Amino acid sequence: MTIPEYGILLIVAYLFGSFPSAFILLKITQKKDIRSEGSGNVGAMNALRASKKKWIALLVLILDLLKGALPAYYFTRIVAADELFLLILVSGVLFGHVFPVWLKFRGGRGLAVVAGALLVIEPVLVLIWLVSWAIFFVIIRRHIIASMIATALLPLIVYFTLDIYFTKDILLMILPVCLIIFQRHLERIPDIIKETKISIENGV
Secondary structure (H helix, E strand, C coil), rough: CCHHHHHHHHHHHHHHHHHCCHCCCCCCCCHHCHHHCCCCCHHHHHHHHHHHHHHHHHHHHHHHHHHHCCCCCCCHHHHHCHHHHHHHHHHHHHHHHHHHHHHHCCCCCCCCHHHHHHHHHHHHHHHHHHHHHHHHHHHHHCCCHHHHHHHHHHHHHHHCEECCCECCCHHHHHHHHHHHHHHHHHCCCCHHHHHHHHHHCCCC
């Protein structure tokens, strides 16, 4: 593919990822703007907080997973695209989800979208992330912190298993998306510190 064609791919992937499933579902079912509820994150967890309905959160999660899985499936199973193509595709969809043009660039954190893509491209990565998350969640009891640690560990695990199981192409693909996801979770740290202080003051 030529550079202009890769540019078009990035734009199309970005627009596809920009579909604001959580925002639309909350507007339709609850008449709420999810950006003004809870953490303000446009994702499944905040959809649960805002709606108090598990089916809405589950539907948001499924739709976000599909945003990553559908294009990944098409371009790996049907078109058999190369690694650079997949990197641009996944990055574009992730950027669209995290910085959607329709919501003034205020989107989700991107975990579900990337998980959907990786379930198709390399499902072992999702399993590694989930196991890491579960271990640290049991220890820390903070899902955001556990997500950050699991996300930071994933490229390190891939790096230290290069040529044993994973390839450099996989590392190059997940490194930028993990950085974006980590940064989005990092934005929640001030809120977590504030919540912790309140809990301590209340003797919780």
